[in-house]
Amino acid sequence: MDKDHIAKILDGCDFYTIVGIQNLIDRCLVTIIDGWDKVQMHDLIRGMGREIVRLESKEPWKRSRVWHHKDSFKILTEKNGTKTIEGLVLDMHMCPTINSNEKVLETNAFSRMQELKLLHLSHVKLHGCYAKFCSGLRWLCWLEFPLDSIPVDFPLGSIIVLEMQYSGLRQVFKGTKYLLSLKILDLSHSHSLTETIDFSYCPNLEKLVLVDCTRLIYVHGSIGNLERLIYLNMKDCKKIRMLPKNICMLKSLETFIIYGCSNLKELSIEMLRNMDSLKVLETDGIPISELWLERSSSILGSLPCSLVELSLWGCNLSDDAFPMDFSNMSSLQRLNLGNNPICGLPNCIKGLARLDKLSFSMCTSLKSLLGLPRLNNLDIVDCISLEKITYQSFSLESATSFSRNNLVEWQYKYAIGSVDVENINLLGLCNLLESMAPILQKDDPIPVQGLYECGIISTFFAGNEVPGQFSHKRRGSSISFTVPLLDNHRTRGLIVFVIYVNAGYDSPIVHHTYISHIRVKNKSKGLWGAYFPSHYSIPGEGEDMIWLSHWNLYDQLEGGEEVVVSVIMKSGLLVKELGIRLVQ
Structure with missing residues (x-):
């Protein structure tokens, strides 16, 4: 909530903090969250404010x-309330030792609280007339409001924020009621609500929240006249079939959420195209290609160019639903295409220079993402068919949420592919060919697999002997050696040869673990690094397996330096022998 809203609600007092630090909003460290109505305060400041209020009087009813x-x-x-009280909070669920049925709470209990501006009630039932009920209220939050409509005599003339989540409302008001000061109306989770109010009676409304109003079937056509409406959230209003056509008149609307409105029967592209200020659009779960009257290929290319965040999760979009380019959406920063039958990266996404976050979660048909733009966040969780990822450019600081499944090549991260005779030769391991001959038969349906990640190449195959060209060998899981002094040569890397066995005891062996790893330490320089492979082979019980790993150290090793290589395997796997070969 911006400062002007807060100032109008408080009107010279700072009850918004509840705790009573005078002028806290102007003078203390308060963080505005989400740009709207959430304020975060440090516990120490809150505690100090409560102590200040406690010192106002020994009697709670004489405090502000x-x-x-x-x-x-x-x-x-x-x-025994007094006009001193400016803010009051009561949640009956927080009073488990009190039987609220012993005494009936009545509306006239508030009659003496003439300066009450903030009232927060939860699970509270009141009896009586509301004519003299808190006429100066600026902020009313009443969770589980029990009545089916707000009484006509309820004084809301000064109300700015009205929150009635989880209410029993069937209709908001009976008759008409002008709410010229109302800025925020939240009726979320009011499962009996069937229609909205006539918005012409609250022309200054800026935020309307109707989340999970599961019986709502009608939105009053006057909504298009709300010139100041910035935020509209109708998530999971499952019975809404049509939206007023004049909703396109909301020129100030910045956030429009119709996520989960699964029974929506028509959604005109013109309705959205004319929303010049729209920044956030969430249409998740709506089969867009079936609802739009225009051809599906024109849908995404005709969205407002002002969009910063677009979510199309579960909209049944296929590859041909995307335009050739998104040049009209150059401001887009966050895009969610999850749970759609997409097979590859749409070409239009490659040109989104400002794109920061991209999600394809649960796109089970997705096979490749070729030419991704530079991103800070990529979500490919449950993309079970995904095999290859490449980038136009890559940021080391980027974060990715994923489950690998069939993914075999990930540019700048790893690749899994066949290791053939030529690659073995390049590693200088010609003597291995004879021992590996049974594995490398041309008619073998399962080729030896190699893994490339973090600049390290690894492969796994059956075997139990370290070849002769490995100059450093040792039984056990650790080996120490000194880098030789060689004229006109530099040690660019090393090859680690590990023989390990499945001992068949201790904890169960799990694939894709991150526990087994190789550690290389340069004792002379006090430097070390570790490699945790994302995949590795598990031999059968009592069987031997070879782990061959090639490290490129980029001239970091110099002659005379002492190096220690250690291999730590998951419980149940034992290292039998190590071999090291330096790459000059």
């Missing part, structure tokens, strides 16, 4: 803020 639920309940049952 009442946040202890038992104090609030006592004030309301004894009807």
Whole structure:
């Protein structure tokens, strides 16, 4: 919530903090979250403010803020509230020792609280007339409001924020009620609500939240006249079939969420194209290609150019639903295409220079992502058919959420492919060919697989002997050696040859573990590095396996330096012998 909204609600007082630090909003460290109505405060500041309020009086009803639920309940049952109180909080679920049925809470218990501006009630039932009920309220939050409509005599003339989540409302008001000051209306999870209010009676509304109003079937056509509406959230309003056509008149709308409105029968592209200020659009779960009257290939290319965030999760979009380019959406930063039958990276995405976050989660038909733009966040979780990823450019700081499954090549990260005789020769391991001959038969349906990641090449195959060209050998899981002094040669890397066995005991062996690893330490320079392979082979019980790993150290080793190589295997796998060969 911006400062102007806060100032109008407080009107010279700072009850928004509940705890009572005077002028806290202007003078203390308060963090505005999400740009709207969430304020984060350090616990020490909150505690200090509560202590200041506590010192106002020994009696809670003489203090400006009442946040202890038992104090609030006592004030309301004894009807001894005063005009000193500016903010009051009561959640009956926070008073488990109180039987609220012993005494009925009545509306006239608030009649003496003439300066009450913030009221937060949860699971509270009141009886009586509302004519004299807190006429100066600026912010009312009443969770599980029990009535099927707000009484006509309920004084809301000064209300700026009205929150009625989980209410029993069937209709918001009976009759008409002008709410000229109302900025925020939140009726989320009101499962009995069937229609909205006539918005012409609250022309200054800026935020409307109707999340999970599962019986809502009608949105009043006057919504298009809300010139100041910035935020509209109708997530999971599953019975909504049509939206008013004049909703396209919302020129100030920045966030439009119709996620999960699965029964929506028509959605005109013109409705969205004319929303000049739209930045966030979430249409998740809506089969867009079936609803739009235009051809599906024109849908995404005709969206507002102002969009910064677009979510099309589960919209049944195939590859041909995307335009050739997204040049009209140059401001797009976050794009969610998850759970769609997409097979490859749409070409239009490659030109999104400002794209920061891209999600393909649960795109089970996705096979390749070739030419990804530079991203800070990529989500490919449950892309079970994905085999290859390449980038136009890559950031080492990028974060990725993924489950590898069939992924065999990931540029700048790893690649899995066949290791043939030529590659073995390049590694200088010609003597291995004879021992590997049974594995490398041309008619063998399962070729030896190699793994490339983090600049390290690895392969795994059956065997139990370190070849003779490995100058450093040792039984056990660790080996120490000194880099030789050679004229006009530099040691660019090393090849680690590990023989390990499945001992068949201790904890169960799990594939794709991150526990087994190789550690290389340069004792002379005090430097070390470790490699945790994402995949490795598990031999049968009592069988030997070879792990061949090629490290490119980029001239980091110099003659005379002492190096220690250690291999740590997952419990149940034992290292029998190590071999080291330096690459000059």
